[in-house]
Amino acid sequence: MSKYREPPLDLSRLSTIPLAERGGKVRVEHMAAPHRPGGTFTQWLDGLPRLLAADSLRAVTAAAAEARRRGRAILWGLGGHVVKCGLAPVLIDLMDRGFVTGIAMNGATSIHDFEIALAGCTSEDVEAVLPDGRFGSAEETGRLMNEAIRHAQEDDSGLGEALGAALDALAPAQFAPYSLLLQAWRRSIPVTVHVAVGTDTPHTHPAASGAAIGAASHRDFRLFCSLVRGLDSGGVYLNVGSAVVLPEVFLKAVSAVRNLRYPLADFTTVNLDFLQHYRPRLNVVERPHARSGGAGYSITGHHEILLPLLAALLVEADA
Numbered sequence: 001m002s003k004y005r006e007p008p009l010d011l012s013r014l015s016t017i018p019l020a021e022r023g024g025k026v027r028v029e030h031m032a033a034p035h036r037p038g039g040t041f042t043q044w045l046d047g048l049p050r051l052l053a054a055d056s057l058r059a060v061t062a063a064a065a066e067a068r069r070r071g072r073a074i075l076w077g078l079g080g081h082v083v084k085c086g087l088a089p090v091l092i093d094l095m096d097r098g099f100v101t102g103i104a105m106n107g108a109t110s111i112h113d114f115e116i117a118l119a120g121c122t123s124e125d126v127e128a129v130l131p132d133g134r135f136g137s138a139e140e141t142g143r144l145m146n147e148a149i150r151h152a153q154e155d156d157s158g159l160g161e162a163l164g165a166a167l168d169a170l171a172p173a174q175f176a177p178y179s180l181l182l183q184a185w186r187r188s189i190p191v192t193v194h195v196a197v198g199t200d201t202p203h204t205h206p207a208a209s210g211a212a213i214g215a216a217s218h219r220d221f222r223l224f225c226s227l228v229r230g231l232d233s234g235g236v237y238l239n240v241g242s243a244v245v246l247p248e249v250f251l252k253a254v255s256a257v258r259n260l261r262y263p264l265a266d267f268t269t270v271n272l273d274f275l276q277h278y279r280p281r282l283n284v285v286e287r288p289h290a291r292s293g294g295a296g297y298s299i300t301g302h303h304e305i306l307l308p309l310l311a312a313l314l315v316e317a318d319a
Contacts (some may be wrong), residue, residue, distance in 0.1 A: 026051065041316045056297040061310065063268040063295075064236050065317040068098045072267075073230030076100055077250060079241030080108030083180065084123050085304040088113065090311045092183045097318050099311075102227040103160075103184055103191045106245040107200035110163055110181065110193045115141055117171040117179035142205025144170060150209060152216040158223050159216035160184075160191030190227060192220035194249045221249065228253040231267040238270040239284045241303055247271075247283035254288050265292040272310070274302045 032054075033047035045061065048054035067074050076091065094100050105113075115122035118140055144166065152162030164185025167176070176182055184191045195217040197203055197210060228250070231237055239246055257264050269288055271280040276298050285296035299306065 041312045045313055045316075053299055056299050057310070057313070059295065060236075060238075060268070060270050060297055060299065061313045061317060063234075064099060064314055067234050067236045067268075068318075070234050072233065073101045073227060073235035073237075074099050075102045075104065075227055075231065075235070075237045077104040077237065077239040077242055077246040078109050078180075079106060079243070079246065080112050081241045082303050082307065083109055083112040083116065085302075085307075087303060087307050088116070088178050088180050088183075090308050091180060092177070094311055094314065095184065095187055095189055097315065099314050099318075100184075100189060101230065102189065102224075103180060104224055104227075104246055104249065105160065105180075105191065105193045106242055107193065107195040110160070111141065111145070111200055111202065113179055113181050114145055114163060114167065117167045117175050117182050118144070120172075120175045120178070142202045143207050145202045146205055146207040146209065146212075149212045149216050150207075152219075153209075153212040156219070157216070158220035159193040159195065159213075160220055162216060163193065164191060190223060192224040192227070193217060194221060194224070194245055196245055221253070224249065225253045225256050229257050229262050229264065232263045233266050235267045236270065237267065237284070238272060239280050240272045240307060242280070243273070243275075243277040244279055247279040251283040251287060265294060267294045269294070269296040271296075271298045272301070272303070272306055274300065276300055 030050040032049045035044050035047055039047075045058060048057070064074055066072075078091075082091075091100060091103075112122040145163065148162045148166035149159060151157075151166070152159055155162070157165075160181065164181045167179055167182040168185060171179060171182055181191055193216075195213055197213060202208060203213070228237075237250065239250065254264060267288075269284050271284045273280065281298060285298050288294070289296055301309075
């Protein structure tokens, strides 16, 4: 016999209802269809469940396709891992298909892209070189990037534009096709680079100038604000792999555009990452749509799988 004074609740008089009357949020019409050999990506997408992330993927694909059709902005915010995953060729193809009207990078993204353009490789083994202080000490990366940044200050151009122009002269022919900075510059697609001073290896190089870095990156922020204006009424912003810098930059740009009384509503925002972090969820997916319409989506997955998958769906939509 139990020693507790409180007896278990008697459930014998609990009311029930018929299952058919209760219904459910998941129904057979929501279920997936098996993929068939030889099927297209469009058919594969149509066969996904009509639920959760599958519906988000459909919505993002449709929003980007509609933005391209209507000539609205499609902006990509890229973290460094996107370049390190080897995805530049996929994004360059999307440039040529009209699915990229502007790119925002953090400092790390520009470094990895710059090194690939120069040498066809990037991403050093930090654990191997940090003990003796060699981490971040690549001479060409530091010297040539800082030279381009100084030229940006002299020419009153932004950091992204200056790096693309420099690579047009520096990049060997066999590596040039793999650089987002260079290929965007050759296509006159704006690239903005948003630097947090001290986070990037070229900032430790003897040629670094804080004044030049700050001026070029601040100009890029103002350019990014102009690009964000184009999201109004149907544009799409995709944050891919930046957990802190670009979500903060994006939210400030949204606020600045609205503060200047430019219309900015009814657009789509997307966060693609293998972990969903606080700032992208709030600053990209949720806050920009408060009392302004539009929709935000979070889709979780590895960049090297998820981004080519989305790109393939956009290519199918373009066919």
